[in-house]
Amino acid sequence: MSSHAETLDHGHHDAHGHDHEHFHDDHDHHEESFISKYVFSQDHKMISKQFLVTAVFMGILAMMMSIFFRLQLGWPGKSFPILETFLGKWAPGGVLAPDMYLALVTIHGTIMVFFVLTGGLSGTFSNLLIPFQIGARDMASGFLNMLSYWFFLLSSVIMVISLFLETGPASGGWTIYPPLSALPQAMPGSGMGMTLWLVSMAIFIVSSLLGSLNYIVTVVNLRVKGMSMTRLPLTIWAFLVTAILGVLSFPVLFAAALLLIFDRSFGTSFYLSDIYIGGQALEHTGGSPILFQHLFWFLGHPEVYIVLLPALGLTSEIISTNARKPIFGYKAMIGSILVIAFLSFIVWGHHMFITGMNPFLGSVFTFTTLLVAIPSAVKVFNYITTLWKGNIVFTPAMLFAVGLVSTFITGGLTGIILGDSALDINIHDTYFVVAHFHIVMGASAIFGMFAGVYHWFPRMYGKMMNKQLGFAHFWLTIVSVYGVFFPMHFLGLAGIPRRYYTNTEFALFDSFSDINAMISTFAILGAIAQCLFLFNFFYSIFKGAKTKHNPWNANTMEWTAPTEHIHGNWPGAIPEVHRWPYDYSKPGMPEDFVQQTVPLQNGEVESH
Amino acid sequence: MNWLIIFTVVLGVLAVARLLKVMELSAALRGGDVNDITEDNNKNNALTWIVFGVLFFYAFYWQVKNYGALLLPESASEHGLKTDMLFDVSMWIITPTFFATHIFLFYYIFKYYHRKGQKATFFAHSTKLELIWTVIPTIVLTSLIVYGIGTWNEITTPAPQETMVIELYAKQYDWTARYAGKDNQLGKASFRLIDGVNALGIDVKDEAASDDKIVRGEFHIPVGKSVNFKFHSRDVIHSAYMPHFRAQMNCVPGMETMLHFVPTITTAEMRVKTGNDKFDYLLLCNKICGASHFNMQMKIVVESQEEFDKWISEKKTFAQEIAPPAPVAATVDSAAVAADSTKVDSATVKVVAQVH
Numbered sequence: 001m002s003s004h005a006e007t008l009d010h011g012h013h014d015a016h017g018h019d020h021e022h023f024h025d026d027h028d029h030h031e032e033s034f035i036s037k038y039v040f041s042q043d044h045k046m047i048s049k050q051f052l053v054t055a056v057f058m059g060i061l062a063m064m065m066s067i068f069f070r071l072q073l074g075w076p077g078k079s080f081p082i083l084e085t086f087l088g089k090w091a092p093g094g095v096l097a098p099d100m101y102l103a104l105v106t107i108h109g110t111i112m113v114f115f116v117l118t119g120g121l122s123g124t125f126s127n128l129l130i131p132f133q134i135g136a137r138d139m140a141s142g143f144l145n146m147l148s149y150w151f152f153l154l155s156s157v158i159m160v161i162s163l164f165l166e167t168g169p170a171s172g173g174w175t176i177y178p179p180l181s182a183l184p185q186a187m188p189g190s191g192m193g194m195t196l197w198l199v200s201m202a203i204f205i206v207s208s209l210l211g212s213l214n215y216i217v218t219v220v221n222l223r224v225k226g227m228s229m230t231r232l233p234l235t236i237w238a239f240l241v242t243a244i245l246g247v248l249s250f251p252v253l254f255a256a257a258l259l260l261i262f263d264r265s266f267g268t269s270f271y272l273s274d275i276y277i278g279g280q281a282l283e284h285t286g287g288s289p290i291l292f293q294h295l296f297w298f299l300g301h302p303e304v305y306i307v308l309l310p311a312l313g314l315t316s317e318i319i320s321t322n323a324r325k326p327i328f329g330y331k332a333m334i335g336s337i338l339v340i341a342f343l344s345f346i347v348w349g350h351h352m353f354i355t356g357m358n359p360f361l362g363s364v365f366t367f368t369t370l371l372v373a374i375p376s377a378v379k380v381f382n383y384i385t386t387l388w389k390g391n392i393v394f395t396p397a398m399l400f401a402v403g404l405v406s407t408f409i410t411g412g413l414t415g416i417i418l419g420d421s422a423l424d425i426n427i428h429d430t431y432f433v434v435a436h437f438h439i440v441m442g443a444s445a446i447f448g449m450f451a452g453v454y455h456w457f458p459r460m461y462g463k464m465m466n467k468q469l470g471f472a473h474f475w476l477t478i479v480s481v482y483g484v485f486f487p488m489h490f491l492g493l494a495g496i497p498r499r500y501y502t503n504t505e506f507a508l509f510d511s512f513s514d515i516n517a518m519i520s521t522f523a524i525l526g527a528i529a530q531c532l533f534l535f536n537f538f539y540s541i542f543k544g545a546k547t548k549h550n551p552w553n554a555n556t557m558e559w560t561a562p563t564e565h566i567h568g569n570w571p572g573a574i575p576e577v578h579r580w581p582y583d584y585s586k587p588g589m590p591e592d593f594v595q596q597t598v599p600l601q602n603g604e605v606e607s608h
Numbered sequence: 609m610n611w612l613i614i615f616t617v618v619l620g621v622l623a624v625a626r627l628l629k630v631m632e633l634s635a636a637l638r639g640g641d642v643n644d645i646t647e648d649n650n651k652n653n654a655l656t657w658i659v660f661g662v663l664f665f666y667a668f669y670w671q672v673k674n675y676g677a678l679l680l681p682e683s684a685s686e687h688g689l690k691t692d693m694l695f696d697v698s699m700w701i702i703t704p705t706f707f708a709t710h711i712f713l714f715y716y717i718f719k720y721y722h723r724k725g726q727k728a729t730f731f732a733h734s735t736k737l738e739l740i741w742t743v744i745p746t747i748v749l750t751s752l753i754v755y756g757i758g759t760w761n762e763i764t765t766p767a768p769q770e771t772m773v774i775e776l777y778a779k780q781y782d783w784t785a786r787y788a789g790k791d792n793q794l795g796k797a798s799f800r801l802i803d804g805v806n807a808l809g810i811d812v813k814d815e816a817a818s819d820d821k822i823v824r825g826e827f828h829i830p831v832g833k834s835v836n837f838k839f840h841s842r843d844v845i846h847s848a849y850m851p852h853f854r855a856q857m858n859c860v861p862g863m864e865t866m867l868h869f870v871p872t873i874t875t876a877e878m879r880v881k882t883g884n885d886k887f888d889y890l891l892l893c894n895k896i897c898g899a900s901h902f903n904m905q906m907k908i909v910v911e912s913q914e915e916f917d918k919w920i921s922e923k924k925t926f927a928q929e930i931a932p933p934a935p936v937a938a939t940v941d942s943a944a945v946a947a948d949s950t951k952v953d954s955a956t957v958k959v960v961a962q963v964h
C-alpha cells in the first residue's frame with residue numbers, strides 16, 4: 001500500500017540524515033495534485049477533516065429536523081410557513097403531517113447516533129489523533145482509510161437522498177423494529193425509504209469496520225519507540241476500545257439488517273409471523289419480531305459506548321491539560337474503560353424488559369446493567385479529583401469538557417432508574433428515556449466532540465477558533481441542553497409516551513402544553529447557539545488568527561510535530577517517547593508541562 | 609419578507625466577521641493574541657460556572673415544586689405501590705448524589721481557576737481514594753440491585769389460577785378488549801380467520817369462544833380483583849401502557865404476552881383524590897406503530913363488583929354477535945349466567961362450566 005511504503009521510506013531517510021536534501025527533491029517531484037490532496041487523500045489529517053466537515057453538514061440537517069418537530073410538539077397544529085417551505089407536501093398549510101413527524105424523528109436519531117456521533121466523532125478524532133499521538137507517520141493503511149471515508153460519504157448521501165422520496169424516508173424509529181419497518185402497508189416510510197435506510201446503513205457498517213480495523217492495527221503496531229501501552233494518552237485507549245467494540249458489534253447489526261432485507265424483499269419469515277394487514281392475511285409464519293430486537297440491541301447498547309467513549313477520552317485529555325494537572329487515576333481510567341466495554345455486551349436486554357421476556361432473564365439484565373454504574377462513577381470521581389487543586393484555564397474546549405462531566409453525571413444517574421426492570425415497566429418508551437439518553441449520550445458526546453474541535457482545531461487547520469464566540473457558544477448550549485432535556489424527565493414520569501405526534505388527544509396531558517412550548521423555545525435557542533459555532537468554524541478555517549506552536553502547552557506527541565501540514569507528520573525522525581502524557585505541574589520541572597518526548601531528568605522518577 | 613430576513617442575516621454575518629478581524633488586529637497591536645486566554649477570561653468563566661450552578665439547582669427545585677404536582681397520581685394497583693416505593697428509594701439515592709457531585713464540580717472549578725503565580729498540585733493517584741469510591745458505589749448498587757430484583761420477582765409471578773382473563777387486542781390504531789366469559793377461557797383465534805365481522809379472527813367452532821364478550825371504546829374492571837391480561841397484535845408491535853396502574857406490556861404479532869394486576873382505586877375514588885371530576889384511566893399505545901400511534905387509546909373504568917357485573921351483563925356474547933338473533937329466552941338465560949360468571953373464584957367457574 002502506497003502510504004505504507006512511504007512510511008518506510010521516511011524511516012529510511014530518517015536513519016540517514018545526510019540523505020535529507022535528496023529526500024526533499026524527491027518530494028517536490030511528485031507534488032500532490034488537488035485531487036490527491038483534497039479529494040482522494042490517503043493522509044490521516046485530511047481524512048479526519050473530511051469526516052469532520054461531512055459530520056458537521058449531517059449535524060446541521062439533523063438539528064434542523066429536530067427544530068421542525070419541536071415546533072409541532074411545542075405548538076401543536078399551529079401553522080409555521082417555514083415548515084411548508086422546507087417540507088412542501090409533508091407540511092400542508094405549514095402544519096407537519098403525522099407521517100412526516102415520525103420520519104423526521106427517525107432520521108434525526110439515525111443521523112445523530114450514527115453519522116454525527118459514530119462516523120463523525122470517531123472518524124474525525126481517531127484519524128487525527130491516533131497517528132499523531134502514538135508517533136506514527138500515518139494509519140497502517142492509508143488506502144483502507146480513504147475507502148472508509150468514501151463509504152461514509154456514500155452512505156450519508158444515500159441517507160439524504162431518501163429524504164426526497166415520494167413516499168418519504170424511513171419512519172419506524174431509529175431502532176427500525178419489524179414488522180413496522182418490514183411492511184410498506186404499515187406506513188409509507190417502510191417502502192423505498194426503508195430500503196434506502198438499510199442500504200445506507202449497510203454501507204455505513206462497511207465504512208465503520210474499515211476504519212476500526214485500521215485504528216486497531218495502527219495502535220497495536222505503529223507506536224513510536226518508548227510509547228508503551230501505559231504511556232498512551234487516554235484518548236488513544238478510548239479510540240482503541242471503541243474500535244474493538246465496533247468490530248465486535250457492527251457485524252451483528254449487519255446480520256440483523258440483512259435478515260430484514262430478506263424478509264422485506266425475498267419473502268422469508270425471520271421476523272414475521274401471523275400478520276393481518278391492509279385487509280389481507282400475510283403468508284409469513286414462524287418468525288419472531290423479538291429476534292430482531294435481540295440482534296439490534298446486541299449492537300445497540302455497545303453502540304452507545306461507541307458514541308460515548310471517544311468523548312470521554314477527549315475530555316480526559318482536555319481536562320488534564322487545562323487543569324494543568326495529571327489526570328487522576330490514569331490506570332483506573334483505563335480499567336473503567338475496559339470494564340464498561342466488557343459490560344456493554346451483556347446488558348442489551350434492558351431495552352427489552354417489557355417484551356414479555358422471561359422474568360428471570362429480566363433480573364439478570366438488571367444486575368449487569370446496574371453494574372455499569374460502578375466504573376462510570378469511578379470516572380466521574382476521577383474527573384472531579386483532577387480538577388481539585390488544579391490551575392484551571394478556561395478555554396472553550398475546557399468549558400465543554402467540564403460540561404460533559406455534568407451531563408454524564410445527570411444522565412448516568414437516571415440510568416440507575418431505567419436499568420431497574422421493575423421501574424422500567426412504567427417509564428419504558430416515555431419521555432423519561434428521551435431525557436436520559438439525550439443527556440447521557442447525546443449531550444455528553446456532543447460536548448466531547450465540541451471540546452475536541454476547539455482543542456484540536458489549531459492542529460487541524462493551523463488557525464485558532466475565536467474564543468469569545470466559543471464562550472458564548474458553550475454557555476448558551478449548556479443552558480439550552482438542560483432547558484430542553486431536564487423537564488422531559490417530568491413529562492416521562494407523568495406517563496407521556498415518546499414518538500407521539502402530539503399530546504393533545506388526551507385530557508390527561510393537557511397541563512403539559514406550556515412545558516412543551518418552553519422546551520421548544522429552549523431548543524430554538526440551542527439551535528441559534530450552534531450558528532455561533534458554525535460561523536466560528538468556517539470563518540476560522542479561512543480567516544482565523546494563526547495559531548502559535550502548541551497553543552495549550554500540552555504534553556502529547558501531536559504538538560511536537562510542526563504546525564504545517566506535512567506528509568508523514570514529522571520532518572525528521574519521529575522523536576522517541578520517554579514518559580507518560582500527564583506530567584503537568586510536576587515538581588522540580590521548569591515549566592508546568594513536560595512533553596512526552598523529554599527524557600527523564602537526572603534522578604527524576606517516572607510517574608504513572 | 610423572506611428576502612429581508614436573508615439579507616439581514618447575511619449582513620449580520622459580515623458584520624461579525626469584520627468585528628473579529630478588528631479585534632484580532634487591535635490585539636496584535638497590543639502585542640498579544642486575540643485568542644490567548646486571559647486572567648479575566650478565567651475569572652469570568654469561573655464566576656459564570658457559579659452563577660450557572662446556582663441557577664441549575666434553583667431550576668431543579670423549581671421544577672420539582674411546579675411539575676412535581678403534575679406527575680401521575682398514587683398508584684391504582686397493588687404492585688404499583690411496591691414499584692413506587694422502589695422508585696422513591698432510588699430517587700433518594702440518586703438525588704443527593706446528583707447534588708453532591710455537582711457541588712464538588714462547581715466548587716472546584718470556581719476555586720481553582722487559573723491565577724498568576726498559582727501552581728497546580730501534582731496528584732496523580734491514590735489507591736486509598738480510588739478504593740473508597742469503588743467500594744462505596746458497589747455497596748450502594750448491590751443493595752439497590754437486590755432490592756430491585758426482589759421487587760421484580762414479587763410482581764412477575766404467574767397470575768393466580770382463578771384470575772379473570774381479559775384479552776387486549778391491538779391493531780393499527782385501536783384496541784379491542786375481549787372478556788373470557790363464564791368459562792374464563794378465551795376462544796381460539798387465528799389471523800387467518802379475520803374478516804369484516806370477525807375482526808379478531810375468533811374460531812367460531814371453538815366452544816370456549818361462544819361466551820367471550822368483545823368490547824371497544826372502553827373496558828371495565830372490578831376493583832380489588834386480580835385481572836390477567838393477555839396481549840395480542842394482528843399487525844405491528846404495539847405496547848399496552850396503563851400508566852396509572854404502573855403496567856405495560858408489548859403486544860407482539862405471532863406471540864402471546866401476559867400481565868396481571870389488582871386495581872385498588874375506582875375511577876370515582878380517583879376523581880375525588882385528584883380533584884378532577886373528568887379524570888379517566890387510560891390504556892395508551894406506547895410502541896411506535898404508525899401515523900396515528902399518538903392517538904391509539906382506550907378508556908379504562910374501575911368500579912365496584914356490582915357495577916361491573918351489571919355492565920358486563922349488558923354486553924353481547926360472541927355467539928350472539930355473530931349468530932342470527934337467538935330466541936329471547938336464551939338471551940335472558942345467558943345474561944343471568946354471565947353476571948354470575950364474573951365472580952371469579954374457581955368454585956364458581958367450575959359450577960358454571962358444569963351448567964354449560
Ligand code: HEM
Binds near residue numbers: 411415418420
Ligand atoms: C449509568 C449507566 C446507564 C444505565 C444504567 C443505562 C440504562 C438504560 C436503560 C435501562 C435504557 C432503556 C430504557 C427503556 O427501557 O426505554 C436506556 C436507554 C438508552 N440509553 Fe442508557 N444507560 C446508562 C448509560 C447510558 C450511556 C452512557 C448512554 C450513551 C452513551 C446511554 C444511551 C442510551 C440510549 C440511546 C437509550 C435509548 C434507547 C431507545 O431507543 O429506547 N445510556 N439506558
Ligand SMILES: [Cu+2]
Binds near residue numbers: 300351
Ligand atoms: Cu443499552
Ligand SMILES: [Cu+2]
Binds near residue numbers: 893
Ligand atoms: Cu399502537
